[in-house]
Amino acid sequence: MTVDKSHEDNKWHAIQKRVSVTAEQQQTIEKIVTQLKTQTPALFVLVTDRNGQVVHSSGELVQGTALAELAALLAGDLAASSEIAHLTGTYQRHQLILREGETLNSFISEAGNDLVLFVHTTAEVPLGWARLLLQEAAHRIAELKLDMAEPIHSAEVPGDEDGFEKRVKESIDGLWDQGKSS
Amino acid sequence: MLINWKLRELNLKIVYYGPAFSGKTTNLIQIHSLVDKQKRSELISLKTQEDRTLYFDFLQLELGKISGLIPKIHLYTVPGQALYESSRRLVLHGADGVVFVADLSEESLAANIRSWRNMQNHLASFGFVPARFPTVVQFNKKDLPKALPFDKVAGQMQINGLPKFAASAVNGEGVQDSLKAIIQAVMQNIQRQVA
Numbered sequence: 001m002t003v004d005k006s007h008e009d010n011k012w013h014a015i016q017k018r019v020s021v022t023a024e025q026q027q028t029i030e031k032i033v034t035q036l037k038t039q040t041p042a043l044f045v046l047v048t049d050r051n052g053q054v055v056h057s058s059g060e061l062v063q064g065t066a067l068a069e070l071a072a073l074l075a076g077d078l079a080a081s082s083e084i085a086h087l088t089g090t091y092q093r094h095q096l097i098l099r100e101g102e103t104l105n106s107f108i109s110e111a112g113n114d115l116v117l118f119v120h121t122t123a124e125v126p127l128g129w130a131r132l133l134l135q136e137a138a139h140r141i142a143e144l145k146l147d148m149a150e151p152i153h154s155a156e157v158p159g160d161e162d163g164f165e166k167r168v169k170e171s172i173d174g175l176w177d178q179g180k181s182s
Numbered sequence: 183m184l185i186n187w188k189l190r191e192l193n194l195k196i197v198y199y200g201p202a203f204s205g206k207t208t209n210l211i212q213i214h215s216l217v218d219k220q221k222r223s224e225l226i227s228l229k230t231q232e233d234r235t236l237y238f239d240f241l242q243l244e245l246g247k248i249s250g251l252i253p254k255i256h257l258y259t260v261p262g263q264a265l266y267e268s269s270r271r272l273v274l275h276g277a278d279g280v281v282f283v284a285d286l287s288e289e290s291l292a293a294n295i296r297s298w299r300n301m302q303n304h305l306a307s308f309g310f311v312p313a314r315f316p317t318v319v320q321f322n323k324k325d326l327p328k329a330l331p332f333d334k335v336a337g338q339m340q341i342n343g344l345p346k347f348a349a350s351a352v353n354g355e356g357v358q359d360s361l362k363a364i365i366q367a368v369m370q371n372i373q374r375q376v377a
Contacts, residue, residue, distance in 0.1 A: 164249060164373060
C-alpha cells in the first residue's frame with residue numbers, strides 16, 4: 001500500500017451547507033408528522049433532508065437501516081424529478097410526485113429548501129384530501145427554516161487536546177467485521 | 183451535513199466520483215462485505231439493464247459515538263458514463279467529502295483527467311474551493327499487468343497535497359484505507375469549522 005503523507009499539512013476548510021435540527025424543531029416535526037398521519041390517515045410518513053438523511057418517520061412500513069435506504073432513494077427521486085422539471089421548464093415550487101396505484105398511493109414533496117416529505121396511503125384515501133394535508137404539513141415544516149438553525153457549538157466537537165482524532169480513528173476501526181478486514 | 187440535536191446524530195455524505203469503469207461501485211461492494219452487519223445498511227444500486235450504474239449506489243455506515251454524537255456516514259457513487267452528467271451533479275450535491283477513484287489503466291488516463299476536472303467544476307459551481315474540499319484520491323486497478331505508476335497518473339492529473347492510495351478494489355486492497363482517510367478528512371474539516 002502506498003500512502004502519500006504530504007496531505008497532512010493541507011488545511012481542509014470548505015464551508016459546508018449545514019442543516020441543523022434543534023431538539024425543539026425535531027419535536028415540532030414529530031408533532032406535524034403525527035397529525036398528518038392521523039388526519040389523512042396515512043400508513044407511513046417519513047421526513048428526510050434533501051440528501052436523503054432521515055429526520056423522522058412514523059409507521060411500520062420500513063424500519064431500521066432500510067429507512068436510510070428508503071430516504072436516499074426518496075431524495076434521489078425528488079432531485080431527479082426536480083431536475084426534469086427544470087430541464088423542461090415546468091419547475092414550480094411546492095410541486096409533488098404522486099405514485100398512484102390500485103390499492104396504495106404515495107406522495108413525495110419538498111418541505112422547504114432542506115427537507116423532503118413522503119406519505120404513503122391506501123387508495124381509499126381521496127387523492128385531493130391527502131394532497132391538501134401533505135401540502136399544509138410541508139408548508140409548516142418549511143417555516144422551521146432549518147438552514148438558519150443553530151451552528152455547531154465548539155463545545156460539541158472538541159479539539160485535538162480532547163483526543164477527538166483518536167476517537168474518530170477508533171470509531172472507524174470499529175466498523176470492520178472481525179476476521180474479514182485486512 | 184445534517185445534525186439532529188435531539189437524536190444526537192451527525193449525518194455526513196461522502197461521494198465516490200470518477201470515470202466509467204474505475205471501480206466506484208466495487209469499492210462500495212467491498213465496504214459492504216467488510217463492515218460489521220450491525221453497522222451498515224444494505225447496498226442499494228440503481229443500475230441499467232447492462233448492470234452499469236444508472237443513478238447511484240448507496241450504503242450507510244454507523245460509527246460509534248464520538249463526543250456525544252453518532253456519526254452516520256452515507257456513501258454514494260456517481261454514474262461514470264458521460265451521458266449521465268446531470269445525475270452526477272445531483273449526487274455530488276450536498277457532499278461533505280469525495281473519494282475520487284481513478285483508473286490506472288493506460289487507456290483511462292484522459293478519462294481520469296476529464297472526470298477530475300468535471301468534478302472540480304461541479305464543486306466550484308456549488309460554491310466550494312475544490313482545493314480545499316475534503317478529497318481522497320484512490321488509484322485503482324494497480325493489479326493490472328499494464329497499470330501505470332500511480333505517481334505518473336497523479337502528476338498528469340495535477341493532483342498535489344491530497345491523500346493518495348494505490349488500490350486494487352476488486353481484491354479489497356486500498357478500499358479501507360481510502361474510506362478511513364476520507365472520514366478522517368471530513369471529521370477534521372468539521373472540527374476546523376468550529377475551532
